[in-house]
Amino acid sequence: MSKSVLRPTRIAAAVCAIFLVNHAACAEDAPAPAPALGKANSTSAQAPVMQTVMVKGSAATYDARRDDTASKVIVNSEEIQKYGDTSVNDVLKRLPGITVGGAAGRGGGEIRMRGLGSGYTQILINGEKAPAGFSTDNLAPDVIERIEVLRAASAEFSTQSIAGTINIVLKKTVKLDQHVVKISGAKGNTFSSPSASIQWSDRDGPLSYSMGANAWRYQYDRTTPSYETGTDAAGVPDVARASTWSDRGRSDGFNLSPRLNWALGDGDTLTWQTFINYNTFTSNSQSLTSVELAADPGPDYDRIDGSFGSHNGFARTDLNWVKQLGDGAKLDAKFGISGNRNASDGYNLGSKGGAAPTLDRKVVSKTTEQGFSSQGKYSRPLVLGATQDGVEAPEHALSLGWDVGVTDRDDTRRQREAPLPGSHPANFDEDFSARITRVAVYGQDEWNVSPSWSMYAGVRWEGYQTEIDGAGFASVNERSSVLSPLFQTLYKLPNKKDQLRLALTRTYKAPATSNMVPRNFISANNSRLDPDRRGNPRLKPEVALGLDASFEHYWGDGAMLSASASLRQIDDYTHNVLMQDGERWLAMQVNDGRAETRGIELEAKFPLRAVFNDVPAIDVRASVSRNWSRVDSVPGPDNRLDQQVPLSATVGLDYKSAGGDLSTGTSFSFRNGGTARLTDIQSGYNSVRRDLDVYALWKIDTRNNVRVAVSNLLAQDYSTESLYADAQGTSTRSTTNAGETQFRLTVERRF
The missing domain is CATH 2.40.170.20 (TonB-dependent receptor, beta-barrel domain)
Structure with a gap:
């Protein structure tokens, strides 16, 4: 695909996707994530207008880790649920550059990037900070759509992120006639x-x-x-x-x-x-x-x-x-x-x-x-x-x-x-x-x-x-x-x-x-x-x-x-x-x-x-x-x-x-x-x-x-x-x- 076709598509996706992390959606049931520039968040499209500009070839080959200007790692729901974890902290401990404090299996450990906690690592839920008293240990992996790891700050998120930002995005993509029950x-x-x-x-x-x-x-x-x-x-x-x-x-x-x-x-x-x-x-x-x-x-x-x-x-x-x-x-x-x-x-x-x-x-x-x-x-x-x-x-x-x-x-x-x-x-x-x-x-x-x-x-x-x-x-x-x-x-x-x-x-x-x-x-x-x-x-x-x-x-x-x-x-x-x-x-x-x-x-x-x-x-x-x-x-x-x-x-x-x-x-x-x-x-x-x-x-x-x-x-x-x-x-x-x-x-x- 020529560059002139690929890049405008990515721009259209960028201006549509950046606030999807905060519950926005453009269209449901899109066949694949649309590419996004830089800090725009890649997710399933939700508005019919997006389907008119999306080029499937570029979407299929798009990799946020490789193609976004900003350094960002995205962990999808399949990776999140792979080990059957009951706590999101257990998921995070396996990601590159992230450590979780405390003893294994005890819960309540502090999440750290670059080895730093105590507020240096910004933890967001749908792009916003959780209130006092709320623990990420209470978040079951089943409710998470993806985890975004941002090593460098961008303007659309708070810059209270000296070590970096971990944004936990709750599930929002609707798949037609999806009914799933899990017992663990x-x-x-x-x-x-x-x-x-x-x-x-x-x-x-x-x-x-x-x-x-x-x-x-x-x-x-x-x-x-x-x-x-x-x-x-x-x-x-x-x-x-x-x-x-x-x-x-x-x-x-x-x-x-x-x-x-x-x-x-x-x-x-x-x-x-x-x-x-x-x-x-x-x-x-x-x-x-x-x-x-x-x-x-x-x-x-x-x-x-x-x-x-x-x-x-x-x-x-x-x-x-x-x-x-x-x-x-x-x-x-x-x-x-x-x-x-x-x-x-x-x-x-x-x-x-x-x-x-x-x-x-x-x-x-x-x-x-x-x-x-x-x-x-x-x-x-x-x-x-x-x-x-x-x-x-x-x-x-x-x-x-x-x-x-x-x-x-x-x-x-x-x-x-x-x-x-x-x-x-x-x-x-x-x-x-x-x-x-x-x-x-x-x-x-x-x-x-x-x-x-x-x-x-x-x-x-x-x-x-x-x-x-x-x-x-x-x-x-x-x-x-x-x-x-x-x-x-x-x-x-x-x-x-x-x-x-x-x-x-x-x-x-x-x-x-x-x-x-x-x-x-x-x-x-x-x-x-x-x-x-x-x-x-x-x-x-x-x-x-x-x-x-x-x-x-x-x-x-x-x-x-x-x-x-x-x-x-x-x-x-x-x-x-x-x-x-x-x-x-x-x-x-x-x-x-x-x-x-x-x-x-x-x-x-x-x-x-x-x-x-x-x-x-x-x-x-x-x-x-x-x-x-x-x-x-x-x-x-x-x-x-x-x-x-x-x-x-x-x-x-x-x-x-x-x-x-x-x-x-x-x-x-x-x-x-x-x-x-x-x-x-x-x-x-x-x-x-x-x-x-x-x-x-x-x-x-x-x-x-x-x-x-x-x-x-x-x-x-x-x-x-x-x-x-x-x-x-x-x-x-x-x-x-x-x-x-x-x-x-x-x-x-x-x-």
Whole structure:
């Protein structure tokens, strides 16, 4: 196909697709994704007008990873569901350059790109941030259409993405007469987790509709040991304590994702989509500590019996209108409202030395959020001039957009302690309300300088105002804004196999609202290793200048090698400081100087038959990432950013039989650990993590599938340490989470 035919088609797709990640749709049941330029999101077309301009040949050969100007990896639903995972975090751990913190199978691990978490990696759901209290662990892979991994920022998404962006796009493509039911069960040594899901979709004339529903239960009973040691100023041991944390609990939840789409004619569409998630959690625990040194006074409470319960509900509904204008222009506007409610209650009964309890504490808290948001974009393709002397004129995909929203948050916390003999009750009523207002506007252009060279330029301005009022502290009214110029380019070498990418970005990390509220969070056994915490209302955004470069080599069908390097220079770096407030230890976040992070990543994907003849149909994928960082305000060695993961790697093999009835594969992921210096007196240690997973899928017939998966075959224990050292002495606490293998069976039926 000639270039003159291919590129206009891609421009038309680009101006139609960029907001599809936020529930937009142009047409349902298109035969294949239409190509998109740069940051435009490739997805199934949804408007009849798109069918009039789509060239099937280009769509069939289009590869977002290879052809988009911006560096982007798209993981489709088949890849997402391959291992039968019950949590999206288990899917992400196998992707190149992404690591998930914590012990395998425990859930709640932090998702990281370039080894960085704590807000450096932006996690989006349908292009927007999830509210406080919502965990991606509650997202079942069955409700996900695709996962987009963006290594460099683009103007249409928030630039709160110093490490990068992971955008989780919920299912929205409607397939005619699709009715699928799945029942799954997972089992390990200390837990079990049954789940069920249904996907239902159909069409009635111009109206298409779908409904996805998932329900699950997770119950566990486990014991976690820890050990604490310490020395005094002279180096003489004065602390030696062994503790066990016994915890058993249950989590139940469900989510619903209904969607309606109307084809209004002339390519216009109106789409309504809602996502509802509800989760409950209850647990009972017991902490026991034994003292091994006579000189050790022991903790305030060597036995703490506790219970905890929480209820979290989140709902968001969006209305998306797409209006086709003249000359290929389009207006894409979305309006949404959301609500979130998180209520919890905890109870602790503490005693020491077998005596009567001296701690009887109950904490009840509730957080509610309501929000309104609007996003939109006006886009238009533009061709400057005509082809002259055999040279193709530059083609542009221009767009202007907005992103505004208001979120109101109310937070209440009640702490009540009974006046027991020998106790010192501390009762608190800690309430605050906050309003976060954001306004963002952006413009961007992507154009083809030549058939082999494309460029992307954008600029985004984001402004935030945070207003906080509450009991016991002065009102907070903080404003911040960041201007982010962005540039990316792709050059394809004449051999048609090799290409170069370059990106220059300005990104930032905004402080979390909870870290700005100037109130105390009280620790039961206050110590240097377990301090109280207080918010800092004067926190400023961290701002980073970034450089990304990569080389990609493509050979054969589905075969690719890539090498990339990145650099980020971060100003107003935020980290915790530890101090004494009277007789209690207190931790607080502050802005403190500059930090820098660097990284390299190698990746390979290819069918084994591209290398050897007469071998089985096996696909090979492998990657390795090496990261370095330095924090100027923290002395070395090991003064890494946010306990950055220094080395990670993945290797995977996938096989599909000739008839497609059997698919099987294995994946191994590695995450290095080591010591990281957090401040001049604090350090943390994480052990190495190795995950080995296998799966097999049998397609019994066209309607019935059975999937078997085993994860964490190595059942490796996971250890962490907290270390403290100053002129007064040292303290070290080590904790070990036992590894366990998980077995999963999934049965799928299509009607």
